[in-house]
Amino acid sequence: MPKVKSLDELRKLRDQVKDDISTRIETGTTIIVGMGTCGIAAGARETMHAIMQELESRQINAHVRTVGCIGMCSREPLVDIEQAGKPRVTYGNVYPDMVPRLIEEHLKNGHVVDEWVVGRKTTDDIGL
Amino acid sequence: MSEPIYRADVLVCAGTSCESSGARSVLAALTEELAKTGLDQEVRIIETGCRGFCSMGPVMIIYPEGVFYCQVKADDVPEIVEETLLKGRIVQRLVFTETESQMTVPYYEDIPFYQKQQRVTLHNCGVIDPTNIDEYIARGGYEALGKALGEMSPQQVIDEVKTSGLRGRGGAGFLTGLKWEFTAKAAGNPKYVVCNADEGDPGAFMDRSLIEGDPHTLLEGMAICGYAVGASDGYVYCRAEYPLAIKHLKIAIEQAEAYGLLGDNVFGTDFSFHVHIKEGAGAFVCGEETALLASIEGRRGEPRPRPPFPAVSGLWAKPTNLNNVKSYANVPQIILRGAEWFSKIGAERSPGTAIFALTGKVLHTGLIEVPMGITLREIIYDIGGGVEGGKKFKAVQTGGPLGGCLPEEQLDLKVDFDSLRQAGAVMGSGGMIVVDEDTCMVEFSKYFLTFATAESCGKCVPCRMGGRRMLELLTKITEGKGTLEDIDEIDSIAAGMAAGSLCSLGQLTPGPILSTLRYFRDEFVAHVTEGRCPAKQCTALVQYYVNPETCKGCGICARNCPVNVIEGGRRQIHIINQDGCIKCGTCLEVCPFDSILKVSGETVEVPTELIPIGTWAK
Ligand SMILES: Cc1cc2nc3c(=O)[nH]c(=O)nc-3n(C[C@H](O)[C@H](O)[C@H](O)COP(=O)(O)O)c2cc1C
Numbered sequence: 206m207p208k209v210k211s212l213d214e215l216r217k218l219r220d221q222v223k224d225d226i227s228t229r230i231e232t233g234t235t236i237i238v239g240m241g242t243c244g245i246a247a248g249a250r251e252t253m254h255a256i257m258q259e260l261e262s263r264q265i266n267a268h269v270r271t272v273g274c275i276g277m278c279s280r281e282p283l284v285d286i287e288q289a290g291k292p293r294v295t296y297g298n299v300y301p302d303m304v305p306r307l308i309e310e311h312l313k314n315g316h317v318v319d320e321w322v323v324g325r326k327t328t329d330d331i332g333l
Numbered sequence: 334m335s336e337p338i339y340r341a342d343v344l345v346c347a348g349t350s351c352e353s354s355g356a357r358s359v360l361a362a363l364t365e366e367l368a369k370t371g372l373d374q375e376v377r378i379i380e381t382g383c384r385g386f387c388s389m390g391p392v393m394i395i396y397p398e399g400v401f402y403c404q405v406k407a408d409d410v411p412e413i414v415e416e417t418l419l420k421g422r423i424v425q426r427l428v429f430t431e432t433e434s435q436m437t438v439p440y441y442e443d444i445p446f447y448q449k450q451q452r453v454t455l456h457n458c459g460v461i462d463p464t465n466i467d468e469y470i471a472r473g474g475y476e477a478l479g480k481a482l483g484e485m486s487p488q489q490v491i492d493e494v495k496t497s498g499l500r501g502r503g504g505a506g507f508l509t510g511l512k513w514e515f516t517a518k519a520a521g522n523p524k525y526v527v528c529n530a531d532e533g534d535p536g537a538f539m540d541r542s543l544i545e546g547d548p549h550t551l552l553e554g555m556a557i558c559g560y561a562v563g564a565s566d567g568y569v570y571c572r573a574e575y576p577l578a579i580k581h582l583k584i585a586i587e588q589a590e591a592y593g594l595l596g597d598n599v600f601g602t603d604f605s606f607h608v609h610i611k612e613g614a615g616a617f618v619c620g621e622e623t624a625l626l627a628s629i630e631g632r633r634g635e636p637r638p639r640p641p642f643p644a645v646s647g648l649w650a651k652p653t654n655l656n657n658v659k660s661y662a663n664v665p666q667i668i669l670r671g672a673e674w675f676s677k678i679g680a681e682r683s684p685g686t687a688i689f690a691l692t693g694k695v696l697h698t699g700l701i702e703v704p705m706g707i708t709l710r711e712i713i714y715d716i717g718g719g720v721e722g723g724k725k726f727k728a729v730q731t732g733g734p735l736g737g738c739l740p741e742e743q744l745d746l747k748v749d750f751d752s753l754r755q756a757g758a759v760m761g762s763g764g765m766i767v768v769d770e771d772t773c774m775v776e777f778s779k780y781f782l783t784f785a786t787a788e789s790c791g792k793c794v795p796c797r798m799g800g801r802r803m804l805e806l807l808t809k810i811t812e813g814k815g816t817l818e819d820i821d822e823i824d825s826i827a828a829g830m831a832a833g834s835l836c837s838l839g840q841l842t843p844g845p846i847l848s849t850l851r852y853f854r855d856e857f858v859a860h861v862t863e864g865r866c867p868a869k870q871c872t873a874l875v876q877y878y879v880n881p882e883t884c885k886g887c888g889i890c891a892r893n894c895p896v897n898v899i900e901g902g903r904r905q906i907h908i909i910n911q912d913g914c915i916k917c918g919t920c921l922e923v924c925p926f927d928s929i930l931k932v933s934g935e936t937v938e939v940p941t942e943l944i945p946i947g948t949w950a951k
Contacts, residue, residue, distance in 0.1 A: 206591045206592060208592060208593030208601065209475075209479075209592050209593050209594055209600060209601075210593065210600060210601035211479070211483065211600060211601060212476065212479035212480060212483050212484075212600070215470065215475055215476060215479050215594075215600075216476070218467075218470055218592075219470050219471055219473065219476075222467040222468070222470055222471045223471045225465075225467055225468055225471055226342075226460075226461065226468055226471045226472065228339065228340065228341055228342045228396040228397045229342055229344075229396045229397070229460060232397075235397070237421075240419060240420045240421055241420060245419075253340070253375075254375075257338045257340055257375065258338065260338075261338045268340070268397035269340035269341075269397075270340075270341075270397060270398060270421055271418075271419065271420055271421030272420075272421040272422075273420045273421055273422040
């Protein structure tokens with residue numbers, strides 16, 4: 206193991222290992238995947254894995270959460286993106302191949318991908 | 334799949350308390366279930382230290398949501414995995430339920446037990462994996478040490494700690510920065526840094542939990558102290574009954590050395606700091622600093638007169654800085670966030686937080702950290718949830734066996750080093766025991782005295798003989814043989830012990846009795862003048878009678894009496910033969926008609942011969 210020789214090196218190390226505890230600290234961004242039985246049947250787990258891969262490869266810090274069925278079963282897999290201070294946006298029929306564009310547009314460029322949106326919410330009244 | 338990417342962390346408390354309530358089997362079940370469902374590539378299990386809510390253990394927190402489950406059993410695990418980890422739904426029956434309102438509280442941050450707490454010293458405890466240095470570093474660990482070594486002179490470090498106002502958490506509340514300065518200025522080489530992790534008070538587990546849950550904080554604090562006072566060796570004196578703490582400490586030392594954050598040339602500088610662990614055999618007196626140092630040297634754990642203080646002549650007669658675990662653990666944050674930040678937390682002359690092991694007759698026992706200056710009432714009612722079983726509060730004992738008892742009138746007392754001392758209790762090392770109306774205060778103070786007397790090392794006469802003599806007097810009082818002169822005698826022995834004992838063990842042994850005498854004197858007087866124990870606890874002073882008005886003559890008491898002293902046939906009023914009664918209370922427990930009277934200091938008129946039920950007239 207390389208020795209830490211200065212405060213700067215320690216801080217670099219800290220930035221590297223920070224991901225280890227990222228689920229336990231605020232990130233400001235939460236991506237919520239519908240994981241009811243309907244969601245799972247529609248491929249929500251694959252979608253979620255694609256999202257996690259994409260976040261990892263782009264070094265984006267965001268929480269990924271799962272949530273039970275919210276009643277729009279025909280639009281599963283459903284993915285919500287929630288960012289501090291912005292309305293929560295729900296996308297429908299999100300399949301793995303759509304994930305890169307979704308992350309690129311929504312999280313990187315800050316544009317909502319209108320054609321995939323099924324709903325928006327300004328208040329945070331959907332719990333876990 | 335390559336390196337797994339985790340979306341959720343399941344934090345399972347594996348501190349000693351949760352471990353004893355079954356955390357190990359929960360962890361095993363969880364590991365198995367995650368593997369079975371394939372979730373092990375996206376959900377990670379973290380074993381953490383104590384979260385404090387020990388009465389609700391084993392506890393589990395699931396991030397990123399912060400869902401808090403308590404009293405989790407291995408059987409609950411499949412449901413947690415399926416519902417919460419896979420589908421994101423809460424398992425209601427595992428959620429904390431507030432006793433009074435019956436409200437369920439699913440999220441950690443909303444639990445009332447934590448609302449009035451402020452986690453400063455324990456900020457990593459229960460949040461990180463204590464066996465993984467990277468998690469400590471991710472939370473800013475070792476930056477304070479790096480800052481001290483790279484940007485501050487030893488004197489600046491001392492000044493920062495002094496300005497923060499940090500006072501020693503080992504009990505006496507001596508200014509930590511000042512102590513460091515004494516050691517730094519003392520002549521002699523080498524110098525040593527010693528940590529007191531003996532924690533001998535019955536029921537106290539603050540230091541243990543801190544080391545188990547966040548060992549690096551202690552190590553970093555000690556290393557900063559080493560730099561400030563000019564020492565390159567540190568010793569942690571930890572009792573051998575704390576195997577998990579010692580294990581985590583060893584792992585932490587190894588990992589820190591591998592990174593060059595401890596050991597030779599820390600941070601690549603010419604400062605070196607080696608930490609050694611010395612396991613203590615568990616004598617209470619070895620928590621006293623001079624006895625502790627003697628014990629590390631391999632001598633008998635006996636105190637010696639001070640001065641010289643350890644700062645001048647400590648380990649192997651060299652200048653030695655000795656602090657409690659929590660004192661060191663506060664230092665990294667003081668260095669990193671500044672003295673001013675720290676001095677604003679808590680009370681003016683006692684800045685920072687206090688950690689208590691809250692036990693006894695409160696609803697929620699556990700480990701709590703509160704800002705200094707909080708009232709006893711807030712601790713006992715808002716955090717502890719009040720007295721168990723709807724009973725009436727009687728007293729709270731702080732400071733362990735050398736501390737003191739405070740009554741209801743003192744509940745609004747603000748908790749800090751000075752106010753507690755003025756009220757006749759002490760901060761001590763942080764035990765807090767709540768007792769209800771069913772506790773006899775004479776008996777209660779006798780319990781602490783028995784402990785302190787047994788733990789006296791015997792070196793000095795006031796402590797050795799004084800404690801014994803007081804114990805005899807208290808025993809006499811609880812047996813109903815005491816006199817008012819005995820109470821005066823206790824006062825005078827106490828004064829002698831306080832003035833003449835070699836160390837604080839003897840000096841403070843009378844503490845619990847003196848404070849009880851101060852606030853509950855009438856209970857002592859009732860014992861000696863009326864032969865009455867107000868709490869009806871002193872066996873010699875209570876009597877059991879069958880209530881002749883309500884006895885149904887069923888015979889259950891007579892059949893269950895272990896010494897066969899209850900007389901009476903079917904449908905006859907039963908009579909307890911007072912001479913042979915051993916006052917075990919069995920009759921009271923078994924009587925289906927609540928017809929056994931337990932009294933103290935009063936006589937109950939009962940028939941002198943066996944008569945049929947319903948025929949009794951006084
Ligand atoms: C009988 C006895 C037992 C003690 N036990 C402890 C102990 O378990 N832990 C502790 O930190 N201090 C204990 N002390 C206090 C120590 O002597 C010493 O004051 C303290 O460790 C200094 O640390 P501080 O300046 O950080 O408070 C005990 C004192 C006495 C007299």
